[in-house]
Amino acid sequence: MTGGTPQQRGEELLLARISAAAGRAHLGRRCATYAAHAHAAPVGGIRGLLAHVRNGLPPVGRPRPDARLDLYERGMTVVVKGRIRIIRYDTTSVFRQDRTFALTLTDADGERIALSRGEADEWVPEIQRAVTGAQLPPALARLDAGERLAFGDIWLTGEEVGTGVVSARWSQVQRIEIRDGVVVIGVTGMRNGPEAAASATPNLFVLRALVEYLRTESGHP
Numbered sequence: 150m151t152g153g154t155p156q157q158r159g160e161e162l163l164l165a166r167i168s169a170a171a172g173r174a175h176l177g178r179r180c181a182t183y184a185a186h187a188h189a190a191p192v193g194g195i196r197g198l199l200a201h202v203r204n205g206l207p208p209v210g211r212p213r214p215d216a217r218l219d220l221y222e223r224g225m226t227v228v229v230k231g232r233i234r235i236i237r238y239d240t241t242s243v244f245r246q247d248r249t250f251a252l253t254l255t256d257a258d259g260e261r262i263a264l265s266r267g268e269a270d271e272w273v274p275e276i277q278r279a280v281t282g283a284q285l286p287p288a289l290a291r292l293d294a295g296e297r298l299a300f301g302d303i304w305l306t307g308e309e310v311g312t313g314v315v316s317a318r319w320s321q322v323q324r325i326e327i328r329d330g331v332v333v334i335g336v337t338g339m340r341n342g343p344e345a346a347a348s349a350t351p352n353l354f355v356l357r358a359l360v361e362y363l364r365t366e367s368g369h370p
Contacts, residue, residue: 163217167233171221174237177221177224178222179221180220183271220275220279223283225276227264235256236255237257239284243276243352245347246263277354281355285355288359295307301351302345305359310343310360312343315341317334317343319367320364321338321339322342322360330347330348331345332356
């Protein structure tokens with residue numbers, strides 16, 4: 150790492166640190182790199198985060214030179230104020246937020262990090278596809294083994310889905326949709342089926358895939 154401007158040398162050092170961290174975490178091959186508005190999520194869980202967003206913090210400005218998002222085969226790295234955060238696709242919990250934030254994810258240490266929506270946020274569907282690919286097969290295996298899975302307030306088994314004491318068998322489930330910020334599971338013969346706040350439902354896209362698969366397997370068109 151010789152020659153070049155101080156900025157170039159700093160970028161090379163950052164890249165070397167990111168590559169080393171990804172290697173230690175066995176994330177595999179780097180697939181893409183993006184500039185990103187990345188912020189440590191405030192303490193207090195998802196409710197604290199939403200309050201933080203409503204108060205207009207943190208400000209969304211131009212990306213910092215060292216604020217970057219690197220996507221790998223089995224996870225991703227995010228740089229926040231010089232700190233490299235590791236996120237694994239097979240263990241992270243992803244929350245969709247309002248127009249201020251695109252995604253909030255948990256890192257390998259269980260801490261939350263918010264990624265702001267920018268001008269080019271093609272990384273959002275990439276992350277969703279990668280997390281679904283990593284988490285859907287083991288989720289189906291756990292259901293086949295008789296386990297009960299929870300996505301926030303929504304729970305499901307191989308036989309039924311519900312929230313609290315409201316439940317329905319898969320043969321009754323018509324659809325899953327987001328309506329006015331609420332995850333709604335439409336059920337035949339039930340005016341108000343299971344529902345939950347979308348912003349508090351982790352890995353909603355994995356849940357959607359599971360619901361669509363299980364209701365189809367049950368014979369519902």
